[in-house]
Amino acid sequence: MSASIETVDTPDGAFTILSDDADRVLVAGWSADHDRILARLSPAHRPTDVRVRDGGSAAGEAVAAYYAGELAAIDDVPVSQYGTGLQRAGWDLLRRIVPGEPLTYTAFAAELGNPRAVRAAASICARNAPALFVPCHRVLRTDGSLGGFAWGLDVKERLLAREAAR
Numbered sequence: 749m750s751a752s753i754e755t756v757d758t759p760d761g762a763f764t765i766l767s768d769d770a771d772r773v774l775v776a777g778w779s780a781d782h783d784r785i786l787a788r789l790s791p792a793h794r795p796t797d798v799r800v801r802d803g804g805s806a807a808g809e810a811v812a813a814y815y816a817g818e819l820a821a822i823d824d825v826p827v828s829q830y831g832t833g834l835q836r837a838g839w840d841l842l843r844r845i846v847p848g849e850p851l852t853y854t855a856f857a858a859e860l861g862n863p864r865a866v867r868a869a870a871s872i873c874a875r876n877a878p879a880l881f882v883p884c885h886r887v888l889r890t891d892g893s894l895g896g897f898a899w900g901l902d903v904k905e906r907l908l909a910r911e912a913a914r
Contacts, residue, residue, distance in 0.1 A: 751795035755780050756808045758815050760903045763880070765807045768795070772828040773807050773878040778899040788877045788898075793830050811880065819847040819914055827878040834860065838872035845886040847911035852890045874898070886911075 751774060755764045762780035766789075767773050774795075775788045786794055801808075806825065813821035829839055841859055845851055851859070857869040873884040874896065885904045889895045897904035 749795045750797035750799070752799050752801040752805070753782055753785065754801040754803060754805055754808050756803065756811055758811060760906055763811055765805065765811070766795075766798070767801075767805060767807060768828060770826070770828075771806060772826040773881050774828055775877040776807070776881055777879045778903050790830070807881070814880070817914065819911060822881050822883070825881045827881050829877055829882070831875065834868065835872050835875060838869065839876060839882050842873070842876065842882050842884055842886065845883060847883075847886070848914055850886040850888050850908060852888055852892075853895065854890050856887050870895070880907075883907075 749768065751766055751768050753764060753766050755762050761778050763778050764776065764780060764782065764785045765773055766775040766785050775785050777785060777788065779785060782798070786798070810821040810825045823843065829836065831839070838860055841856070853866045853869045854863055857863050857865040860869060869887070873887050876882050876884040879885070879899060885897055885907045887895070894901050894904050
């Protein structure tokens with residue numbers, strides 16, 4: 749499989765997007781390190797041919813629009829993830845969380861059909877590869893604290909603050 753990789757500047761730092769040939773985002777995150785981005789995929793799903801893209805992708809334009817205040821710009825960017833049925837259902841649910849209205853892990857688990865499956869809900873967030881486009885940053889601990897985030901709690905906090913301000 750071949751893919752393209754593109755890094756765009758954001759107020760939260762470099763943001764890199766790995767997309768397949770159908771322009772579906774496979775991985776995205778706040779790093780300019782291509783190896784770190786590729787490592788978010790299991791070896792079986794990593795592209796064998798990765799070419800650097802110098803901008804102009806729909807995903808990159810959506811990131812710029814998101815940071816310009818159009819929070820819904822990321823909603824329709826196609827993504828592709830590999831996982832179990834429960835993981836895919838969780839990732840679909842993450843895309844429906846309204847900006848500025850984060851869920852707790854307990855509420856997220858309840859929306860998935862089992863309010864006691866908090867660890868499974870947290871695992872779905874942790875295994876989410878196309879960050880921002882599948883906004884796992886919108887899930888918090890029950891006490892309202894941030895919990896974890898692969899790209900740093902400082903980035904998660906700024907994303908939530910940006911979305912709450914809209």
